[in-house]
Amino acid sequence: MSKYIFNNDTDILEFLEQLRENGIQIWGEGEKIRYRSKNRQLAPETLRILKMAKGQILDFFRMIEKNVIPLTSIQTAYVVGQTAGCELGNINAHYYIEYTIESLQILLPLKYGLIVR
Structure with a gap:
């Protein structure tokens, strides 16, 4: 199994946008991913993806904070x-x-x- 769930930053952004459209907010706190949902819980598949891609998502959040997104x-x-x-x-x-x-x-x-x- 690949250690990366998402192929690139665009895939992460699209995933986060889908969550947002479904009323789920995601953010990083230190080495943890936090969420807030209208339903107060996440679908098992969404939770699984967040756990597996935790490192990628946290790295993405760090890049955004530093305003450092690599150009194609x-x-x-x-x-x-x-x-x-x-x-x-x-x-x-x-x-x-x-x-x-x-x-x-x-x-x-x-x-x-x-x-x-």
């Missing part, structure tokens, strides 16, 4: 691209999109690019 490579490129001291910098992007692709099949190479699916 595309986010870092976006920040660097806005820096005036960089070649081709000081350019304001209108938007960017991140994709996670598990499998990419290249169909046919072309003179000016690739057709991908």
Whole structure:
């Protein structure tokens, strides 16, 4: 069994948001996770996840407190691209999109690019 329940910080944030939407507040106190629920108790599955992911969730809370959340490579490129001291910098992007692709099949190479699916 993996020692990590969540793959990344986004997964933790989504889990905490689901809890919040269900009226459950979660916070850390030292090395403990505390909660407050409308129903005064948690579903067994939620409690199991909190116990198994305690370290990950507490580390996430510590990062939030320090305001230190690592950027993805595309986010870092976006920040660097806005820096005036960089070649081709000081350019304001209108938007960017991140994709996670598990499998990419290249169909046919072309003179000016690739057709991908």
